[in-house]
Amino acid sequence: MSTPANLQFDDQVFDFAFHPNEDVIAAGLITGDIHCYRYGLEENVKLWSERPGKKSIRGLEYNADGSVLYSISKDKSITAIDAAVGTTKLKLSAAHENPLNSLLILNNNVLATGDDQGIIKLWDNRSQKCVMTYEEHDDFIADMTYNSDKKTLIAVGGDGFLSTWDIRKPDVVAMSDCMDDELLSVQLVKNGKKAIVGSQDGVLSLWTWGDWGDYTDRILGHPNSIDTICKLDEDTICTGSSDGLIRIVSILPNKFEGVIGDHGEEFPIERIRLADNKKYMGSCAHDNSIHFWDVAHLFEEGGDDDEEEEEVTEDKDEVNLSTNVSEDTVTKPAEADSSEEEEEEDSDSNVDNSDNDDSDNEKSRQQKRKRGKQIEGRNAKASRQQAASAFFGDL
Incomplete structure (x- = not known):
């Protein structure tokens, strides 16, 4: 500029x-x-x-x-x-x-x-x-x-x-x-x-x-x-x-x-x-x-490029989940208790389990972190604008 x-x-x-x-x-x-x-x-x-x-x-x-x-x-x-x-x-x-x-x-x-x-x-x-x-x-x-x-x-x-x-x-x-x-x-x-x-x-x-x-x-x-x-x-x-x-x-x-x-x-x-x-x-x-x-x-928030990248990332997540998850993995949560399901998800995020598909889990976590950072960025911008508005309004 x-x-x-x-x-x-x-x-x-x-x-x-x-x-x-x-x-x-x-x-x-x-x-x-x-x-x-x-x-x-x-x-x-x-x-x-x-x-x-x-x-x-x-x-x-x-x-x-x-x-x-x-x-x-x-x-x-x-x-x-x-x-x-x-x-x-x-x-x-x-x-x-x-x-x-x-x-x-x-x-x-x-x-x-x-x-x-x-x-x-x-x-x-x-x-x-x-x-x-x-x-x-x-x-x-x-x-x-x-x-x-x-x-x-x-x-x-x-x-x-x-x-x-x-x-x-x-x-x-x-x-x-x-x-x-x-x-x-x-x-x-x-x-x-x-x-x-x-x-x-x-x-x-x-x-x-x-x-x-x-x-x-x-x-x-x-x-x-x-x-x-x-x-x-x-x-x-x-x-x-x-x-x-x-x-x-x-x-x-x-x-x-x-x-x-x-x-x-x-x-x-x-x-x-x-x-x-x-x-x-x-x-x-x-x-x-x-x-x-x-x-x-x-x-600046990041503009349309970040939003497009986020949408593409979400689409890739859905493709990876649909192509890599086996029938056993899909049917297992239906048979399990909801509390057990939460425990399994927590263990997946903290323990390196060689029996699971680590690459898919890691991709999913990365995308969640990325989306979280983008949301934090938007919230930070909103906070800056509110703070600036309040400051100049008080003078």
Whole structure:
């Protein structure tokens, strides 16, 4: 599948955001500029530019319906921009005492910001005021994620701690042990039962919900820092590393599945995001560009080919059974008790019996396993679609 042409800029891209309903992307630069484009296979069309601050744009997020684009800056400000025309609607010039580094929209009314000194603030966009301040971290807040069902915010930072917060309460719910490593990225997987965290040393650590003292598993293999994580579904993530590679990693079982793209060794990746249509993944790096990667095939079910193959397989099964089963085998189950029949089938699947036709039994088992995997694949796709729909609906 083709992809839109890369977006090239004169300066480094710190963050970008996909519009939730349209083929539109906004990029925040080190210069403080925000550029918005409509992307497509034929061409990318620039819609507007805005410069809400004089220093670098460190975070961008659209609200749920895509009408407002929020940005945070090194100049300590939070800005709300009319996403349709690119004009500034609201600017909080001194939102924090220190430069901002992390932004996350929690729901329709609340967004969270984290700064370079570890302060996290929750903002109500109705009153346009800070409603909660958290001060447990003592170094930059690198990334945050949110569990809407449990009303819990999870943050990781340069001090090596993971923290969890009930956004309805002022005190920290749990603080991890110090990991002696900068924690740079975090996502929730396994339907909120696990948190996956990327570190400066290139380790992916897996945390169990409610057991926040220390990680329960680690995934080694990244040679450099894991600066950004993008969730594909509840069992699969993509990682962006300072070695310029975007990797696919499955979770429990933990396995590297391949590489989606490469910005080059000299261009560490700042951010990767999945477009709402799930056709493309975007990435920005130190090469002053945003790349589009084709990921639609990762969400495909297998199409008509798999269904045709399944039908052919079932037909072959029926032919094999009709041609290889003897009259004695056909009449025996009718004479046997149903419980005895079940025991015989169980023994066939677990014991190597030379008196039976092993080749037919093995073929049958293989086909059952294959059909089971195809069904699991369809169920997994449905789960991904439901999870994505619920996630974007809550923002």
